[in-house]
Amino acid sequence: xxxxxxxxxxxxxxxxxxxxxxxxxxxxxxxxxxxxxxxxxxxxxxxxxxxxxxxxxxxxxxxxxxxxxxxxxxxxxxxxxxxxxxxxxxxxxxxxxxxxxxxxxxxxxxxxxxxxxxxxxxxxxxxxxxxxxxxxxxxxxxxxxxxxxxxxxxxxxxxxxxxxxxxxxxxxxxxxxxxxxxxxxxxxxxxxxxxxxxxxxxxxxxxxxxxxxxxxxxxxxxxxxxxx
Amino acid sequence: xxxxxxxxxxxxxxxxxxxxxxxxxxxxxxxxxxxxxxxxxxxxxxxxxxxxxxxxxxxxxxxxxxxxxxxxxxxxxxxxxxxxxxxxxxxxxxxxxxxxxxxxxxxxxxxxxxxxxxxxxxxxxxxxxxxxxxxxxxxxxxxxxxxxxxxxxxxxxxxxxxxxxxxxxxxxxxxxxxxxxxxxxxxxxxxxxxxxxxxxxxxxxxxxxxxxxxxxxxxxxxxxxxxxxxxx
Numbered sequence: 001x002x003x004x005x006x007x008x009x010x011x012x013x014x015x016x017x018x019x020x021x022x023x024x025x026x027x028x029x030x031x032x033x034x035x036x037x038x039x040x041x042x043x044x045x046x047x048x049x050x051x052x053x054x055x056x057x058x059x060x061x062x063x064x065x066x067x068x069x070x071x072x073x074x075x076x077x078x079x080x081x082x083x084x085x086x087x088x089x090x091x092x093x094x095x096x097x098x099x100x101x102x103x104x105x106x107x108x109x110x111x112x113x114x115x116x117x118x119x120x121x122x123x124x125x126x127x128x129x130x131x132x133x134x135x136x137x138x139x140x141x142x143x144x145x146x147x148x149x150x151x152x153x154x155x156x157x158x159x160x161x162x163x164x165x166x167x168x169x170x171x172x173x174x175x176x177x178x179x180x181x182x183x184x185x186x187x188x189x190x191x192x193x194x195x196x197x198x199x200x201x202x203x204x205x206x207x208x209x210x211x212x213x214x215x216x217x218x219x220x221x222x223x224x225x226x227x228x
Numbered sequence: 229x230x231x232x233x234x235x236x237x238x239x240x241x242x243x244x245x246x247x248x249x250x251x252x253x254x255x256x257x258x259x260x261x262x263x264x265x266x267x268x269x270x271x272x273x274x275x276x277x278x279x280x281x282x283x284x285x286x287x288x289x290x291x292x293x294x295x296x297x298x299x300x301x302x303x304x305x306x307x308x309x310x311x312x313x314x315x316x317x318x319x320x321x322x323x324x325x326x327x328x329x330x331x332x333x334x335x336x337x338x339x340x341x342x343x344x345x346x347x348x349x350x351x352x353x354x355x356x357x358x359x360x361x362x363x364x365x366x367x368x369x370x371x372x373x374x375x376x377x378x379x380x381x382x383x384x385x386x387x388x389x390x391x392x393x394x395x396x397x398x399x400x401x402x403x404x405x406x407x408x409x410x411x412x413x414x415x416x417x418x419x420x421x422x423x424x425x426x427x428x429x430x431x432x433x434x435x436x437x438x439x440x441x442x443x444x445x446x447x448x449x450x451x452x453x454x455x456x457x458x459x460x
Contacts, residue, residue, distance in 0.1 A: 106321035106361070126321050133363050134315055179316040182281045187381060188304050188333030196338075 006047070008103045009111030010204040014043070015099040017211035021218040022091035028084055032217060033091075039214050040094045046207070047102035057097035061089055105129055113195060131176070139169055229291055230254035231413050232278070232307075232385055237286035239273055247273040248284060249437040255413050257291070257384065262424030262445065263417040264459055265434035271417040272312075274434065275387040278415070279309040290385075305334060308378035308412075312389040314370035323349070323365070323373055324358035330381040348380035349373075352406050368399035375406065386414045392423045421448055421459070433457055 022036050044051050065086050073082035099108075106126065113122045142165050150161065232255040239248040247270045255261055265271050277284035280296075280303050290296050296303055311317045320326040327348055331341040349355055352372040357365075365373060371391070378386060391407065392400045400423070407414065407427045418424055424431060425448055433441035435457060447453060454460035 106325070109321070127319065130319060130321055130363055131315075176316060179311060179313070180319045182276075183309075183311055183317050184319065184329075186279055186281065186304055186309050187330035187377065188301060189329070190333065 005201055006203050006207060007111055007114075007198055007200060008107040009115045010200065010207050011043075011047070011099060011103050012108055012111055013115065014207045014211035015095045017208070017215045018043075019092045019095045021211075021215040022088055022095070025088060025218045028087060033087065035214055035217055036091050037094075039210065040091075040098055042210070043095075043098050043102070043207070046203075047098075049098055049101045053101055054094060054097045057101065058090060058093040060097075061093040065089060110196065114198065119191075127180075131173075135169065135173060138172060139165070142168065231257040231259075231291045232415075233287075233289045234278065235287035235289075237274070237277060237284050237288065239270075239277055239282055239284040241273075247437055248277065250286070251434070251437070251439055253432055253439055253442055255385065255415060258411060258413050259430065260407070260414045260416065260428045262428035262431040263415055263434065264419070264421075264424065264431060264457075265417075266458055269434040270437040271434055272389055273437075275309060275389055275415065275417055278385075279307055279387055280304070281309070301334070305381050306383050307385045307387065308381055308383035309387045310375050310378050310389065310391065312393060314367070314374035317374035317377060318362040318365075318370060321361060322358070323354070323360050323362055326362055326373065327377050327380050330377060334381065344380045344382070345376075348376040351379055351410065352376045353402065368395055368402075371395060371399070371403065372406065379410070384412060386410070386412045388414060388416045388418075390418055390420075391416060392418060392420045421454075424448065433459070 018036070018039055025032060040054070041051065043049075044054055068085055068089070069082055072085065073079060103111075106129075109122045109126050109129075113119060146161060146165065234254070235252050237248050237251040238246075240246050251270070251274060253261075263271050263274070273282065273284075276282045278288060280300075288296055290303070290306060293302060293306070318326050320329055324345060327345045328341050331344045336344065345358065346355075349357055352375050354369065354372050354376060357369070357373060362370070362373070375388075375391075388407075391403055395403060400420075404423055404426045407416070414427075416424065416428060425445060428445050431441065431443060431445050431448060432439055440457065441447065441453070451460060
């Protein structure tokens with residue numbers, strides 16, 4: 001059970017709607033920018049996530065922004081558009097950071113499954129999360145082993161070694177996958193898994209409707225012509 | 229009647245290598261048997277065949293089960309295999325989910341699953357680990373939790389592959405205690421002679437896919453025999 005009894009899927013759905021709104025926003029006037037910030041802030045306050053950490057974590061976007069600036073803005077000189085793209089990207093990053101800091105990944109996966117995401121996908125994601133560290137540490141060990149016996153060489157041989165390491169990692173992963181599958185089958189895995197039933201409370205609905213309102217505020221601009 | 233009877237078990241890998249060349253032995257209920265042999269003697273293949281992962285030729289009978297199908301639910305429930313590398317065994321994100329995986333697949337009710345998880349974790353001295361992330365456990369903890377994932381299925385026979393490998397002396401001693409306290413019959417494949425002596429009453433030595441010794445564990449005191457089988 002997550003904090004304040006709000007289910008992870010409610011948080012995930014809310015952030016998804018919010019991100020959708022921010023990313024689809026066609027003009028991003030200041031008042032809507034403010035709405036987005038208020039929503040993220042409210043989300044963080046509600047789930048006890050320190051705003052400073054969210055802001056810091058959202059900086060992972062910087063390298064991508066750099067690319068946007070180099071390829072999208074500098075050639076055309078359209079700085080306003082650059083700012084517009086950067087602001088949208090940053091809002092989305094803030095949302096993801098807030099979600100990541102408020103919800104454990106494992107919980108989020110369960111929630112996604114309850115929302116109807118196919119089990120195969122949530123299993124894949126959970127395996128990725130489970131084995132990523134292992135893969136990285138294996139790659140690091142291989143790198144150390146290489147460095148112990150490698151004293152520089154020509155440019156081509158470096159690629160050859162890298163190719164070997166990647167191939168080796170792939171094989172090891174593949175074989176591990178097989179053993180893991182055996183371990184699963186031996187414990188009765190048939191592809192079906194039970195899903196815990198949960199109940200939703202007022203706060204779940206409030207969080208999601210809040211995000212829905214944000215989406216509507218965005219939609220006013222470009223959906224109205226179709227409706228009216 | 230023995231719990232497990234293996235008769236003339238043969239297995240050939242797809243590449244043509246003959247790993248088991250007619251292995252026969254029996255294990256009684258509650259009996260702990262050590263399985264020794266050099267690397268490549270067929271120990272792991274034997275464990276995988278008994279568990280039903282590999283489809284070996286020959287006869288395997290389990291007390292009270294007629295026609296033991298390779299991947300039947302009953303076989304999976306009654307025979308538990310613990311892999312050597314706990315990272316292969318622990319594939320769920322949290323300890324609770326991992327230990328509950330088997331019982332859930334058996335279709336048990338939620339309270340029953342929870343009870344099984346608690347009992348299994350207590351049996352390996354890992355009470356209160358439920359919410360921990362599996363990839364954040366230490367190696368020794370992973371080994372213990374890996375055993376718990378199988379104990380939660382309440383098997384009659386446990387197959388352990390190298391249970392003490394890579395454990396520090398203290399963790400290894402703890403693991404020996406855990407094995408000794410478990411009531412299940414076990415077949416323990418290991419190179420760790422001291423572990424076998426401390427836990428088993430009988431020992432089987434495999435050599436090139438055949439059983440060459442099947443004797444009480446006291447035989448491990450016979451240095452000449454160990455040398456003959458290159459175990460010393």
